[in-house]
Amino acid sequence: MSWTDERIDLLQKLWLQGMSASRIAAELANGLTRNAVIGKVYRLGLSGRTKVGGVTSPSPRPQQKAPSRAPNPRPTSPMVQGNTALAIKPAALEAPAPLPSRDVVVSMSEPVTILELRESMCRWPIGDPTAAEFRYCGARKTPGEGPYCSHHARIAYVPQQDRRRERRIQKSA
DNA sequence: CCCTGATTCGC
């Protein structure tokens, strides 16, 4: 598959929304890697996401080929990133104030699709597994073997300390 | 170690 206009369009949209390359790649679901996404973005001249605030960073992208080799003229753009980056996009600032949803738990990183789910991520299911919107918690898994983040682990393993003494007495045997 | 984007470079 190649970069169709539609795909490029979506790519731009997502990229400008602040979505990370890896997520976009996963979203476009095509075996595309984040490298492919980044590479395309680069070619499109979209690299160096303009930050919010209108301060149009000069995004100096010398499209010219450096004779020998440009060691690393890395401007080190100020970008919010990392697993915990909340994809703060311009749209978010313009968007209506988030309704005081009451059940927004402390979930940091947004839920992830199964494609984005990694071994180190919480597998707590979010939503209807049969729905397309089904996601997993995706937060950092608690070290060890727990398939869940610490938060969900507690919910999952609410042990049965309270369990009725199931097998009462089986003395007579 | 997980992740991020940027750049280079062979195809």
Place this chain on the structure above:
DNA sequence: GCGAATCAGG
């Protein structure tokens, strides 16, 4: 033009 490899960093 494409994207893996690499680089540079958080």
